[in-house]
Amino acid sequence: MNIINPATEDIIATVVDDTTATVVAKYEVLRNGQQLWAKVPLKERVQVLIRFGQLLLEALDELANVLTSETGKPLQQAKNEIKGASSRISWLTAHAETYLQDELMREDKDARLKEVISYEPLGIIGNISAWNYPYLVGVNVFVPALIAGNAVLYKPSEYATNTGLQIERLLLAAGLPSATFQVAIGGGQIGKALLELPLDGYFFTGSYRTGKYIYEQVATKMVPCQLELGGKDPLYITDDLRDIQGVAEATADGAFYNNGQSCCSVERIYVHKNVYETYLEAFVKQVKSWKIGLPTEEGVYFGPLTRREQRQLLEEQVADALAKGATILTGGNAITGKGYFFEPTVLIDVTHDMRVMQEESFGPIIGIMKVANDAEALALMQDTAYGLTAGIYADTPTRAIGLLKQLNVGSGYWNCCDRVSAALPWSGRQHSGLGATLSHQGLRAFTKPKAWHLVGNS
Numbered sequence: 001m002n003i004i005n006p007a008t009e010d011i012i013a014t015v016v017d018d019t020t021a022t023v024v025a026k027y028e029v030l031r032n033g034q035q036l037w038a039k040v041p042l043k044e045r046v047q048v049l050i051r052f053g054q055l056l057l058e059a060l061d062e063l064a065n066v067l068t069s070e071t072g073k074p075l076q077q078a079k080n081e082i083k084g085a086s087s088r089i090s091w092l093t094a095h096a097e098t099y100l101q102d103e104l105m106r107e108d109k110d111a112r113l114k115e116v117i118s119y120e121p122l123g124i125i126g127n128i129s130a131w132n133y134p135y136l137v138g139v140n141v142f143v144p145a146l147i148a149g150n151a152v153l154y155k156p157s158e159y160a161t162n163t164g165l166q167i168e169r170l171l172l173a174a175g176l177p178s179a180t181f182q183v184a185i186g187g188g189q190i191g192k193a194l195l196e197l198p199l200d201g202y203f204f205t206g207s208y209r210t211g212k213y214i215y216e217q218v219a220t221k222m223v224p225c226q227l228e229l230g231g232k233d234p235l236y237i238t239d240d241l242r243d244i245q246g247v248a249e250a251t252a253d254g255a256f257y258n259n260g261q262s263c264c265s266v267e268r269i270y271v272h273k274n275v276y277e278t279y280l281e282a283f284v285k286q287v288k289s290w291k292i293g294l295p296t297e298e299g300v301y302f303g304p305l306t307r308r309e310q311r312q313l314l315e316e317q318v319a320d321a322l323a324k325g326a327t328i329l330t331g332g333n334a335i336t337g338k339g340y341f342f343e344p345t346v347l348i349d350v351t352h353d354m355r356v357m358q359e360e361s362f363g364p365i366i367g368i369m370k371v372a373n374d375a376e377a378l379a380l381m382q383d384t385a386y387g388l389t390a391g392i393y394a395d396t397p398t399r400a401i402g403l404l405k406q407l408n409v410g411s412g413y414w415n416c417c418d419r420v421s422a423a424l425p426w427s428g429r430q431h432s433g434l435g436a437t438l439s440h441q442g443l444r445a446f447t448k449p450k451a452w453h454l455v456g457n458s
Helices: 020-039 042-058 060-071 075-100 134-147 158-173 188-196 208-221 244-260 276-289 309-323 374-382 397-404 439-444
Strands: 002-004 011-014 103-108 113-121 124-128 151-155 181-183 201-205 225-228 234-237 268-272 300-302 327-330 345-348 365-371 389-393 411-414 447-455
Touching: 011 158, 020 113, 020 124, 020 151, 020 181, 020 188, 042 060, 042 075, 042 134, 042 158, 060 075, 060 134, 060 158, 075 134, 075 439, 124 134, 124 188, 134 151, 134 158, 134 201, 134 439, 151 158, 151 188, 158 181, 188 208, 201 208, 208 225, 234 244, 234 374, 244 276, 244 300, 244 365, 244 389, 268 276, 268 374, 276 327, 276 345, 276 365, 309 345, 309 365, 365 374, 374 397, 389 397, 397 411, 439 447
Parallel strands: 124 151, 124 201, 151 181, 201 225, 234 268, 234 389, 268 365, 345 365, 389 411
Antiparallel strands: 002 011, 103 113, 113 447, 327 345
16 A cells, blocks of 8 residues: 655555555454453553653654654644653553442441442454544543453554554553554555454544444444444534624634544534625635645644545535535635645625535635524524534633524534544534443443442452
């Protein structure tokens, strides 16, 4: 398999794909190693993952260069991702013992009764990961899985293969036994090979279409299957904001950071008619101020898209919108020449019969729609099959929170957007997925609870 630099279209590496046979062999390695790892005391397992987080920072420049070379992410954004991953590891390791150690729920000394919950590892889990934030979405899964005593068969995206191999290298350097973490290299066929294995849990990050397929394929195994899928995340700009300029700049970043290639990127914006013109002017000015270029150049905000195919989808969404009456304020085209570049695009006069307001774009494109009042904004925000995040910008907290309570999403944002915290569960609803990572729920997602009814002297 050739690894392509999306900024130059050069082949930067060639790796040998796994086969069904080698994937099975790696599973057997894990099957023999998981029980030994589970017997390692929790404190010691935590120390290995703490060391892994430290190694990420020590190798920051090297890892960022690898990440940028295969995903096209601007170098500073690559460094930000790795630092963010290390920060998440710090939270997960700091709280692991609190949420994974045995819990005494009841103690009746007269009756000599104790009731205890223990948290046992699932066993061997399959982690089919994503290319847009390979460190962050990977850490969400394999770090708590390993802390809890599981072994992990990790399939990085074929668009982040070298990064996946760097993750393996540093985990082993941190002291993790190789029989606890194995990497499966390849595309969709290797992902399918994982589905054929008798794994004890499946954790996938990616598109709704692929997630639905995985869920259907493994349903009869009756093991945990968590899906972190896409979104069509809405944002509403109310008319009681004092700092429209600052809000426009912040929300433009929420829409276009990492080229809009994030499941929680702002994908559609509704603006109250009283502030619409002011907001729009500031928003477009901010987007036009950002530099497009090679992701290794200083000050570049927009690098290439990671996947060549995404350019065509964006072109189709723009063409569909224009045919139905939308107006382009900036951008709208793929950039000719080497690399998978697409102009940052702002569309107005959009409606919900346009693909750009209904389908996930996963690129540097946004539709902005004028609304008359909160009721119209709420109805439009609810008009989606997805349910990942939603945001309200308002200076009146009761107004914002009251609207957010009516939205069927996993994360609600007041005066912020495109944000993830290790202390809070990351979860989707409807087509945005099943289950939760991060927070105490994410730590326990990789365990099966056992109830202990203990009677006698102890």
